[in-house]
């Protein structure tokens with residue numbers, strides 16, 4: 073008999089217009105009245121922050137804006153955000169943005185309450201307790217960070233991506249409004265969407281998977297594979313945006329109680345070294361890793377082929393896997409995902425460093441097929 077555990081305590085409000093309900097949800101969840109809104113300059117420019125902050129002002133909340141988040145967020149910026157939270161006496165944190173804003177918000181809440189640097193807490197090194205409550209308003213359909221208990225922060229001095237993981241980091245509230253994602257530029261739509269698919273595939277296939285994660289992952293894969301090309305072609309297609317945001321949420325619920333695996337470990341190594349956008353870094357490693365994994369683990373990848381709609385129920389496992397690999401290749405081409413070799417700064421000489429960093433990532437052990445430097 074299988075034994076497993078599943079945990080997600082985040083309250084979720086999903087739907088077009090959900091952002092208008094943020095003030096009442098904050099109140100019902102017991103958040104204080106002084107909020108630190110954590111975001112990045114792109115979100116201000118796109119008019120998204122205004123859409124979140126206006127209803128808060130109307131309901132009498134005091135808002136302090138911290139808008140210095142950068143993609144692949146940095147330890148030093150988290151320290152600055154924590155100082156701002158303390159100096160303005162904020163009692164709660166609201167993240168508005170993609171994974172970078174959400175992970176920064178989690179880390180800011182941690183450092184403001186418990187001090188130290190992100191490094192001190194990485195990989196579960198230093199224990200801690202309750203934080204200021206965190207609400208997330210995701211504006212990309214990609215990371216699922218709005219429901220996970222992790223934050224990925226880059227160590228500025230070494231370019232190493234560190235993972236902070238603890239139940240205290242899990243947001244209390246997630247407000248998902250698909251209308252906020254219609255302004256995401258096309259390339260970012262494609263890359264973040266592939267990140268969500270990788271969460272679903274790795275959460276479903278990895279060694280730490282379990283039945284609830286697999287149920288979420290199964291549904292996420294079908295949604296994402298169908299909706300992403302539509303959202304990429306027509307950014308204003310609200311049905312496709314809605315399916316993508318739902319797919320990304322479900323993928324977060326999938327890997328959040330399982331793990332990610334080799335694609336993510338390689339992507340984080342690349343992102344740390346060259347600041348490659350996270351979704352793009354995942355997208356370039358997806359096919360090579362799937363080819364490697366599927367050679368040894370045919371049945372689970374035949375499942376993925378059917379769940380993504382790349383193969384049908386009648387296909388035998390070997391045929392299904394073949395269809396998955398060719399189907400995904402065409403899907404990535406439709407999304408105009410570039411090859412690893414054409415990414416700026418990356419050269420063949422870097423492969424050893426990337427592999428070394430990826431192997432040092434704990435999630436490598438979760439990959440369905442064992443990996444070493446020769447894989």
Ligand code: NAD
Pocket residue numbers: 112113114115118120142143144145169170171172173175211212214215216217220221222223224252253254255256257260264267350351
């Ligand atoms: P991001 O947050 O870095 O955002 C990318 C860009 O998109 C930014 O320039 C931003 O301004 C812009 N943008 C976002 N929403 C927009 C909108 N609605 N309109 C216009 N522009 C918009 O990208 P991301 O892929 O969402 O997050 C990546 C980060 O998340 C990485 O650091 C990654 O390691 C981390 N991550 C965390 C988890 C987790 O569970 N904590 C999971 C996966 C990834």
